[in-house]
Amino acid sequence: MKGVKKMDKQSIKEGVKRYLKVKHGVTLEEAKDYEIFNAISLTIMEEIVDNWNETSKRYNQGRMAYYLSAEYLMGRALGNNLINLGLYDEVKEVFNELNLDLNKIEEVEEDAGLGNGGLGRLAACFIESAATMEMPLVGYGIRYSNGLFKQNIENGFQTECEDNWLKYGDCWSIRKDDEVQIITFSDMKVKAVPYDVPIIGYDTKNINTLRLWQCEALREFDFNLFNNQQYIEAVSARNKAEDISRVLYPNDTAEAGKILRLRQQYFFSSASMKDIIKKYKATYGNDFSDFAKYNVAQLNDTHPTISILEFMRILVDEEKVEFNTALDIAKKFFNYTNHTILAEALEKWDIRLIERLFPRILQIAYQINDALINELRQKGYDEGAIWNFRIVTNDQIRMANLAIYVGSAVNGVAALHTEILKNKELNNWYNLYPEKFQNKTNGITPRRWLRLCNPELSEFITELLGTEEWVKDLSILKGLDKFKDNDEVLNNLMKIKREKKAQLSAYIRQEEGVEVDPDSFFDIQIKRLHEYKRQLLNALYILDLYYRIKENPNIEIPKTTFIFGAKAFPGYRRAKGIVKLINEIAKLIDGDPISVGRIKVVFVHNYRVSYAQKLFPGSDLSKQISTAGKEASGTGNMKFMLNATPTFGTYDGANIEIVNASGEENNYIFGLRVEDIEKLKNNYNPKEYYRNNPCIKRVIDTLINGMLNDGGTGYFEDIYNALLEEGDQYFLLADFDLFKKAQDKVFEDYKDKKKWAQKCLANLSNSGEFSSDRTIKQYCDEIWHIEPAKVQ
Numbered sequence: 001m002k003g004v005k006k007m008d009k010q011s012i013k014e015g016v017k018r019y020l021k022v023k024h025g026v027t028l029e030e031a032k033d034y035e036i037f038n039a040i041s042l043t044i045m046e047e048i049v050d051n052w053n054e055t056s057k058r059y060n061q062g063r064m065a066y067y068l069s070a071e072y073l074m075g076r077a078l079g080n081n082l083i084n085l086g087l088y089d090e091v092k093e094v095f096n097e098l099n100l101d102l103n104k105i106e107e108v109e110e111d112a113g114l115g116n117g118g119l120g121r122l123a124a125c126f127i128e129s130a131a132t133m134e135m136p137l138v139g140y141g142i143r144y145s146n147g148l149f150k151q152n153i154e155n156g157f158q159t160e161c162e163d164n165w166l167k168y169g170d171c172w173s174i175r176k177d178d179e180v181q182i183i184t185f186s187d188m189k190v191k192a193v194p195y196d197v198p199i200i201g202y203d204t205k206n207i208n209t210l211r212l213w214q215c216e217a218l219r220e221f222d223f224n225l226f227n228n229q230q231y232i233e234a235v236s237a238r239n240k241a242e243d244i245s246r247v248l249y250p251n252d253t254a255e256a257g258k259i260l261r262l263r264q265q266y267f268f269s270s271a272s273m274k275d276i277i278k279k280y281k282a283t284y285g286n287d288f289s290d291f292a293k294y295n296v297a298q299l300n301d302t303h304p305t306i307s308i309l310e311f312m313r314i315l316v317d318e319e320k321v322e323f324n325t326a327l328d329i330a331k332k333f334f335n336y337t338n339h340t341i342l343a344e345a346l347e348k349w350d351i352r353l354i355e356r357l358f359p360r361i362l363q364i365a366y367q368i369n370d371a372l373i374n375e376l377r378q379k380g381y382d383e384g385a386i387w388n389f390r391i392v393t394n395d396q397i398r399m400a401n402l403a404i405y406v407g408s409a410v411n412g413v414a415a416l417h418t419e420i421l422k423n424k425e426l427n428n429w430y431n432l433y434p435e436k437f438q439n440k441t442n443g444i445t446p447r448r449w450l451r452l453c454n455p456e457l458s459e460f461i462t463e464l465l466g467t468e469e470w471v472k473d474l475s476i477l478k479g480l481d482k483f484k485d486n487d488e489v490l491n492n493l494m495k496i497k498r499e500k501k502a503q504l505s506a507y508i509r510q511e512e513g514v515e516v517d518p519d520s521f522f523d524i525q526i527k528r529l530h531e532y533k534r535q536l537l538n539a540l541y542i543l544d545l546y547y548r549i550k551e552n553p554n555i556e557i558p559k560t561t562f563i564f565g566a567k568a569f570p571g572y573r574r575a576k577g578i579v580k581l582i583n584e585i586a587k588l589i590d591g592d593p594i595s596v597g598r599i600k601v602v603f604v605h606n607y608r609v610s611y612a613q614k615l616f617p618g619s620d621l622s623k624q625i626s627t628a629g630k631e632a633s634g635t636g637n638m639k640f641m642l643n644a645t646p647t648f649g650t651y652d653g654a655n656i657e658i659v660n661a662s663g664e665e666n667n668y669i670f671g672l673r674v675e676d677i678e679k680l681k682n683n684y685n686p687k688e689y690y691r692n693n694p695c696i697k698r699v700i701d702t703l704i705n706g707m708l709n710d711g712g713t714g715y716f717e718d719i720y721n722a723l724l725e726e727g728d729q730y731f732l733l734a735d736f737d738l739f740k741k742a743q744d745k746v747f748e749d750y751k752d753k754k755k756w757a758q759k760c761l762a763n764l765s766n767s768g769e770f771s772s773d774r775t776i777k778q779y780c781d782e783i784w785h786i787e788p789a790k791v792q
């Protein structure tokens with residue numbers, strides 16, 4: 001690292017001791033691990049505050065972008081912040097001198113799990129990249145008191161409990177009581193209190209801001225009710241307010257019409273719009289003609305789209321801007337990213353609900369709808385065609401239509417996804433406004449997903465390239481290509497993999513109480529549980545493999561550990577059935593002397609960012625097997641690649657781009673493609689596969705013949721029905737044999753250690769384009785039109 005002046009070891013030591021004293025009233029000798037964690041975190045906060053304030057001032061002088069997202073899946077802060085500040089090694093040394101173990105202290109930090117999955121983690125990677133690139137971007141979101149639920153596995157079943165991530169306090173944010181906003185619903189007024197989280201860039205003085213709003217009542221309690229001894233009533237308004245930011249909805253596809261979800265969306269949208277407008281007025285006064293010159297916003301899916309209506313309301317009603325002028329400003333200010341084509345995820349709100357909570361917002365929606373319809377009529381659209389574009393129908397507001405109409409840019413998150421939006425899902429809009437549509441293939445931050453989680457590989461890369469610059473410019477990993485025939489390099493790469501697998505095994509032993517052999521092949525599928533992601537296909541494959549081993553104990557396959565990690569939406573019955581099924585298959589295999597020691601299945605519980613940081617580096621195979629056309633992008637696929645792991649996947653989402661970059665020969669692509677599925681769709685009969693393929697019959701029968709026990713829940717019969725009676729909507733049976741062939745090829749190839757190592761290296765050296773720095777640069781250049789603003 002160059003450039004940035006760093007804290008010395010003495011000040012780190014003094015900081016820790018000082019904060020132990022003032023915050024916890026203890027000495028170093030008395031301190032508990034979490035107290036040490038707080039003390040080092042506060043020491044860092046103290047160190048960065050001046051640069052942080054300076055960065056905000058600097059950004060306020062020019063054009064800024066705002067990332068509006070209901071979710072930020074941040075994970076832990078300490079390790080990442082130390083890496084980005086260049087202080088990791090210093091703190092480690094200081095801790096060693098004090099007889100403390102930094103790794104152990106890092107492990108006490110709760111993950112900030114304020115997101116469901118890909119969309120929330122993407123937001124976290126983006127704001128980190130923007131900070132590293134010194135881009136004036138502020139994130140706005142919700143400070144949920146409870147993040148995504150914690151998952152346990154009991155007797156093979158998923159159970160859930162609340163994620164009270166704030167229980168030991170939160171040293172990584174600063175509450176700004178003087179920047180509170182008042183939010184008005186027709187039945188209540190609440191306070192939106194901002195908590196600012198520093199987003200520390202790598203090797204820069206710039207510190208960006210993530211502003212998370214917490215909902216509170218205007219008053220603690222009602223004194224008159226209290227005096228009347230109506231204690232419950234006295235605090236009921238407070239509870240109702242706090243409910244709004246109490247919990248993240250654990251859904252990664254839409255579940256329509258929940259009033260609290262709508263309140264959440266309006267709450268943070270309104271607070272953010274008021275905040276942005278207040279800041280604009282402080283600098284530029286009451287003339288809004290330059291508003292879009294200095295401000296641009298990105299809607300992370302439709303969740304914050306009500307911001308458009310709130311923005312219009314404020315401009316028209318409070319700032320007395322003429323409606324059409326305000327709409328023109330909004331059209332330059334907002335942009336929209338689509339993250340999914342699943343129909344059930346397109347948000348629609350019941351107009352009666354909107355009217356009840358904020359009637360003025362509904363009027364504005366109608367007015368925007370009228371503007372759209374006028375435009376369409378002028379362009380010669382007939383009433384039938386207009387129907388599909390409507391923002392407001394007889395009973396609903398369609399948030400995606402609002403976002404597309406008002407947004408200047410509409411983007412998908414991988415090349416295939418954007419093509420599907422343009423040519424199918426949003427084709428009517430594409431024909432109307434072709435110039436709005438753009439692709440921005442997702443990316444991941446190399447700081448967290450390589451430098452922090454895999455220091456061994458990082459150090460090796462730095463040694464080979466003779467520079468650390470790759471951490472900020474991932475494209476230079478391409479320089480590793482020249483080692484592709486160098487045996488020593490290949491051996492060392494695989495040694496590092498072996499070491500990361502050993503570390504992962506130790507963690508799995510500690511967390512799951514399960515022994516896995518680090519010398520076995522680690523085949524990993526980690527992501528939210530969803531039918532379209534097809535964990536079930538992987539499970540059926542494993543079950544078939546088990547039967548094949550029993551049939552022929554001499555079958556040549558390497559010893560393999562199949563690792564799963566996935567949270568199922570608590571109300572998603574079939575997904576929970578799949579969790580149980582995987583665990584039953586694991587038990588079956590463990591209980592059979594013929595399979596035990598040859599294959600093993602582990603379902604790790606409570607998969608989350610910090611667990612992911614251990615899983616990606618310790619992997620041999622990245623399973624990305626969604627039904628073609630369903631996974632918008634995927635970003636876990638990129639994290640495997642960056643940790644030198646080949647992909648086993650379908651032609652879907654970013655898999656296609658990953659394999660294009662690293663070479664089809666270095667990965668395993670199988671299965672039906674989007675166009676195959678289009679053709680097959682109308683006369684697909686899964687029962688034919690069942691009848692004609694004895695292996696398929698065997699595994700499917702296992703679901704209902706009593707060999708596996710679902711505890712009387714009917715889960716397995718439901719899965720059986722999904723495959724045979726409900727038409728196998730995700731084409732598992734159609735892809736089954738192709739999957740099997742591809743995996744046989746994996747096992748065959750893995751025998752040749754050198755060739756395998758070459759595939760790993762090819763993945764690593766071609767992963768540069770999947771840095772979120774590249775993605776953010778494209779957003780900055782092609783949508784936001786913002787430039788770096790360096791703090792000197």
Ligand code: 26Q
Pocket residue numbers: 116117118119120122249250251252253254255256261339340345347413442631632633634635653
């Ligand atoms: C909607 C309504 C009510 C409750 C919840 C929701 C909701 C919440 C989260 C709907 C969708 C989400 C998240 C979607 C998501 O994570 N999509 C993923 O986005 C990634 C980043 O672009 C892609 O890589 C994945 O392919 C995509 O599935």
